[in-house]
Amino acid sequence: MPPQTPHTFDAGRLFVMALISRCSLGVKGALAALVLGACAQNPVTGRDQLILISPQQGVQMGAQAYQQAKQEKRVxxxxxxxxxxxxxxxERLxxxxxxxxxxxxxxxxxDKTANAFALPGGKVGxxxxxxxxARTDAQIAAVVGHEIAHAVSRHGEERISQQLLVQTGVQLTGAALGVGQQGASLLEQAATLGVILPYSRTHESEADEMGLYYMARAGYDPREAVKLWENMAAQGSAGVPEFLSTHPSEGNRIQKLQSVMPKALDLYNKSSYKS
Incomplete structure (x- = not known):
């Protein structure tokens, strides 16, 4: 088994249950049933997930967002x-x-931005x-594999679900504690630092790992993923502290990729797609 990504869902669940404890009995039951009924698990990493949106709704949202992207940018x-x-x-991936x-x-x-995306339902840009x-086919495969992993893992739907729960919980907690607008704002900031941002970093690390396996199975050398992030790091950044960022630092990404590289290399060596 490869090293697991941190189960930060546990922190999110504790946060939500703490908010529920401040609510009336009727609201407690409704929220608890909603949270427990929406539990899922990533099929690759085994990480617990909380998704309130159905797969069909996710596909529909992805299709709408993709149409908008095609209208806003030249294809x-x-x-x-x-x-x-x-x-x-x-297609090889x-x-x-x-x-x-x-x-x-x-x-x-x-678009001159060094970026790619994959939306629910398999819409890739x-x-x-x-x-x-991404200067080689393998490095492009690393990026596209990462983005496909986001779509397959339903990270977008998970993020929306988390935000919905946090917003609802903050409102309920603020009302129960009798805090004003400033207090509610502080609660929302604490929720963002404690739940939303860590989840997003978990999504990125999870997509890095899954994307590495995807490219390796497709016969692309997974070591090129490390070179890709070295290229990214060489470009420099604004230096936002990682705990305030939705993405891990390049150094931490490279370290995580190196930790799962033995499994990826094994998949690569066994791939029938290697040229």
Missing amino acids: LPASDPYTQRVRAIT IRANDLPKYQWEVNAFD INTGLATV
């Missing part, structure tokens, strides 16, 4: 060499892994600017 034509390149990489039977759609966007840091 490169299918004949464009970059489109062909990123589609071939993504999909074929090599046991991924959901989504209606996958992959497009390249004319890859910016042209990604090539400035």
Whole structure:
């Protein structure tokens, strides 16, 4: 078994249950049933998840967001060499892994930002600017595999669920304690630092690990993922403290990738997709 990502769901659950304890009996029962009934588990890492949104709702939201992205940015034509390149990489990742039977759609966007995304339902977008840091097919595969892992793990739906619960809990707790607007704001800030941000960092670490396995099974050298983050680190950043960031630092990401690299290399060496 690879090292598990931190089970920060436990912290979130304790936070929510603490909020429930301040509510009336009727509200307590409703919230407790909602929380316990929405528990799920990531099929790869085994991490507990809390998701209030159905898979069908997630797919619908993903399709709507993807349509909006295509309206706001120029989509490169299918004949464009970059489109062909990123589609071939993504399709190889999909074929090599046991991924959901989504209606996958992959497009390249004319955007200089070094970024990519994958939405619920298998809608993938890859910016042209990604090539400035992901300089090989394997490094692009690392990014796309990471983004696909977000979609497969339903991280977007999980984040929305967490935010809904935190907002509801803050309102209920503020009313129960009789705090004013300033007190409610402090409660919300504490919830963000204690629940929302750690969860997001957990999502990123989880997607890093899963994406590493995805690229390895597809015959892309997983060691290229480390080089990718070294490229990112070389570009520099604003230096936001990690505890206030939704993403782990490049150094911590590299350390985590190195810790699961033996399993990834084993998958890579066994892959029938290696050229």
